[in-house]
Amino acid sequence: MPRGVFSTVAHRIAALQGEVHPLHIGDTWLEPAAGCCNDDLDTRATPGLHRYAPPMGETDLLDAIVDRRGVARSRVIVTAGATGGLSAALGAVLAPGDEVLLLAPYWPLIRGIVQSQRGVPVDVPFFVGPDGGPGPLDGDDVEAVLDARRTERTVALYLNSPNNPTGRVLPAGVLDRIVAWARRHDLWLLSDEVYEDYVFAPGLRHESLADRAPERTFAAWSFSKAYGMAGNRVGYLVAPEEGELVQEVRKVAMHAYYAAPKGPQLTAARALRHGGEWLSGARDAYARAGAAAAARLGVPEAQGGTFLFLDASPVLDERGMQGLLERCIDRNLLVAPGASFGEDYAHFVRVCFTSAPPAQVARAVDVLAEILGR
Amino acid sequence: MPRGVFSTVAHRIAALQGEVHPLHIGDTWLEPAAGCCNDDLDTRATPGLHRYAPPMGETDLLDAIVDRRGVARSRVIVTAGATGGLSAALGAVLAPGDEVLLLAPYWPLIRGIVQSQRGVPVDVPFFVGPDGGPGPLDGDDVEAVLDARRTERTVALYLNSPNNPTGRVLPAGVLDRIVAWARRHDLWLLSDEVYEDYVFAPGLRHESLADRAPERTFAAWSFSKAYGMAGNRVGYLVAPEEGELVQEVRKVAMHAYYAAPKGPQLTAARALRHGGEWLSGARDAYARAGAAAAARLGVPEAQGGTFLFLDASPVLDERGMQGLLERCIDRNLLVAPGASFGEDYAHFVRVCFTSAPPAQVARAVDVLAEILGR
Numbered sequence: 139m140p141r142g143v144f145s146t147v148a149h150r151i152a153a154l155q156g157e158v159h160p161l162h163i164g165d166t167w168l169e170p171a172a173g174c175c176n177d178d179l180d181t182r183a184t185p186g187l188h189r190y191a192p193p194m195g196e197t198d199l200l201d202a203i204v205d206r207r208g209v210a211r212s213r214v215i216v217t218a219g220a221t222g223g224l225s226a227a228l229g230a231v232l233a234p235g236d237e238v239l240l241l242a243p244y245w246p247l248i249r250g251i252v253q254s255q256r257g258v259p260v261d262v263p264f265f266v267g268p269d270g271g272p273g274p275l276d277g278d279d280v281e282a283v284l285d286a287r288r289t290e291r292t293v294a295l296y297l298n299s300p301n302n303p304t305g306r307v308l309p310a311g312v313l314d315r316i317v318a319w320a321r322r323h324d325l326w327l328l329s330d331e332v333y334e335d336y337v338f339a340p341g342l343r344h345e346s347l348a349d350r351a352p353e354r355t356f357a358a359w360s361f362s363k364a365y366g367m368a369g370n371r372v373g374y375l376v377a378p379e380e381g382e383l384v385q386e387v388r389k390v391a392m393h394a395y396y397a398a399p400k401g402p403q404l405t406a407a408r409a410l411r412h413g414g415e416w417l418s419g420a421r422d423a424y425a426r427a428g429a430a431a432a433a434r435l436g437v438p439e440a441q442g443g444t445f446l447f448l449d450a451s452p453v454l455d456e457r458g459m460q461g462l463l464e465r466c467i468d469r470n471l472l473v474a475p476g477a478s479f480g481e482d483y484a485h486f487v488r489v490c491f492t493s494a495p496p497a498q499v500a501r502a503v504d505v506l507a508e509i510l511g512r
Numbered sequence: 513m514p515r516g517v518f519s520t521v522a523h524r525i526a527a528l529q530g531e532v533h534p535l536h537i538g539d540t541w542l543e544p545a546a547g548c549c550n551d552d553l554d555t556r557a558t559p560g561l562h563r564y565a566p567p568m569g570e571t572d573l574l575d576a577i578v579d580r581r582g583v584a585r586s587r588v589i590v591t592a593g594a595t596g597g598l599s600a601a602l603g604a605v606l607a608p609g610d611e612v613l614l615l616a617p618y619w620p621l622i623r624g625i626v627q628s629q630r631g632v633p634v635d636v637p638f639f640v641g642p643d644g645g646p647g648p649l650d651g652d653d654v655e656a657v658l659d660a661r662r663t664e665r666t667v668a669l670y671l672n673s674p675n676n677p678t679g680r681v682l683p684a685g686v687l688d689r690i691v692a693w694a695r696r697h698d699l700w701l702l703s704d705e706v707y708e709d710y711v712f713a714p715g716l717r718h719e720s721l722a723d724r725a726p727e728r729t730f731a732a733w734s735f736s737k738a739y740g741m742a743g744n745r746v747g748y749l750v751a752p753e754e755g756e757l758v759q760e761v762r763k764v765a766m767h768a769y770y771a772a773p774k775g776p777q778l779t780a781a782r783a784l785r786h787g788g789e790w791l792s793g794a795r796d797a798y799a800r801a802g803a804a805a806a807a808r809l810g811v812p813e814a815q816g817g818t819f820l821f822l823d824a825s826p827v828l829d830e831r832g833m834q835g836l837l838e839r840c841i842d843r844n845l846l847v848a849p850g851a852s853f854g855e856d857y858a859h860f861v862r863v864c865f866t867s868a869p870p871a872q873v874a875r876a877v878d879v880l881a882e883i884l885g886r
């Protein structure tokens with residue numbers, strides 16, 4: 139993803155020996171819940187296990203999603219991960235050259251998804267200031283900040299809460315203001331809620347935009363991080379309450395990858411119905427790993443999600459971010475450079491505290507803390 | 513797919529009881545080869561089985577593809593089925609409004625794929641004439657037919673051999689003329705070769721455009737029909753020998769669905785390496801089913817692929833294709849209406865002779881033969 143920076147250090151990474159700490163990727167290390175692994179589905183007992191799934195989702199999975207979300211079945215589309223859902227939503231609403239506001243820093247893929255669908259991404263620094271201090275999220279000028287980046291070509295706004303990479307969770311009051319602003323300007327909302335199950339901060343809870351602004355929200359979920367199934371490529375989208383629009387999204391998705399894979403849809407349905415206990419355990423384990431990492435690095439704990447986002451400017455020398463990446467690689471540590479998360483954050487690094495078992499993450503964080511002088 | 517016609521008969525289909533004959537879908541009924549099913553991969557013995565695959569393919573699968581095709585690894589992209597590959601290729605080369613010639617009749621999804629990528633599909637009747645007789649494929653005016661549909665906006669030509677729906681296999685001489693014509697006008701070639709393993713006619717063999725015109729061909733393959741894995745959503749693309757273009761295709765694919773699913777990639781690698789014997793058996797079984805169907809319906813056998821395409825005009829009454837579909841549905845038989853395969857073929861029907869076990873296909877074909885008066 140951060141091809142520009144990483145490609146210059148690829149040969150160093152390839153030459154690493156011994157234990158490598160992959161804190162640069164966003165992934166979760168736990169295996170799926172019992173009964174939800176690929177090999178828990180017996181080919182002989184599951185007729186047609188390797189044949190086409192219906193393009194828009196297996197009945198079992200659609201039923202489980204409708205029960206979980208309490209939305210009309212006609213609004214639900216099973217997709218190839220959240221990526222497949224957000225890409226299809228943008229394909230349905232964008233005309234070439236339309237602008238999409240991205241609350242930054244953001245999930246790196248969203249920028250390229252907008253561009254792939256012929257749109258123009260427009261960064262809106264929001265969750266944290268480029269100086270590492272408070273951003274608009276913590277101020278009282280949310281509308282002014284959004285107004286400043288809106289143009290006549292703006293058609294949609296993307297937000298992700300719990301946030302990758304900052305770990306921030308948007309409170310209800312801020313969501314209400316964003317919704318009111320989007321209504322005033324008649325914009326679509328793309329709400330990336332894939333970390334909804336991982337809110338750690340006491341007193342905070344995830345609030346879904348699918349419930350708050352059903353007339354204009356495409357909300358995306360995934361089984362990747364929630365249930366340890368990133369390789370399975372299954373997620374879902376809840377689309378606005380508008381039949382023709384939903385059909386258009388279905389068309390774009392079908393013509394991009396036809397359907398999400400069948401076996402993984404069936405295990406996703408099991409996870410949604412029976413994965414509650416596993417999820418509690420995963421949430422506790424991830425929260426502990428995140429708290430330990432934050433303490434060692436001397437930063438606030440993540441409110442949710444699986445990442446910490448750190449301002450590295452105090453330790454950047456004349457070689458800039460590339461020099462820092464090389465210092466990390468020399469100690470078998472990989473971190474994600476901030477430029478992937480928004481144009482204002484090139485001096486940040488992101489670390490994922492769930493990409494390896496807690497003991498390995500702790501060793502890796504120790505190395506990073508030394509390099510950052512913390 | 514044929515929403516216009518099928519949606520008017522959906523309630524009839526939903527009300528069917530007893531054995532329903534699904535000859536309308538393109539699918540294969542055999543389970544994957546031993547060792548190549550989802551549950552043949554043991555979660556405990558396969559570290560990271562449910563974690564992300566590298567976006568452009570698992571090493572095992574890429575190795576197997578390179579060995580099979582004899583092309584440079586840099587040209588290979590593992591995709592979400594052939595759909596994911598062809599869609600990404602078009603996303604990389606099309607500007608909005610560009611025209612793509614489709615040799616008709618064609619695989620129904622390709623029309624929507626071109627449109628999803630903001631292109632304009634242009635039908636070129638080719639494999640069979642609208643009257644059910646010979647098309648340009650059997651004449652000597654291939655270039656004239658292509659010239660007649662080419663404009664200043666034409667950038668690519670799509671062809672599928674062995675052909676869905678006609679069962680025709682393009683001979684080397686015709687491919688050479690198409691390649692020479694595409695070179696003369698500097699057009700991309702999209703070659704859909706997903707049925708390459710299913711050529712039945714003695715003396716005919718599949719010829720790949722990836723070898724013939726490597727400078728301009730995107731050739732797509734899939735494990736769906738070849739190895740009984742349609743639900744797994746794994747295929748691959750061999751792109752032209754041009755580094756930047758390949759990177760662009762990778763980007764479009766990554767931003768549409770991130771990666772093909774991991775477990776299915778690993779079983780696809782096994783199938784490619786060890787599925788030869790299974791494939792021979794499948795080919796023989798499908799060939800016998802196709803020959804029996806053709807004999808009963810009084811049409812030539814399919815040279816390859818899994819379909820027969822029949823001119824139904826002698827039995828269409830004032831209710832047209834919808835009336836014929838209803839007569840079929842009343843006998844628990846589903847067939848695909850010809851309009852999905854090209855604008856000139858609305859009076860045809862397609863039947864798939866591999867979508868159910870041979871005995872069921874034979875029963876279904878009997879019903880169809882009676883309805884068609886054969």
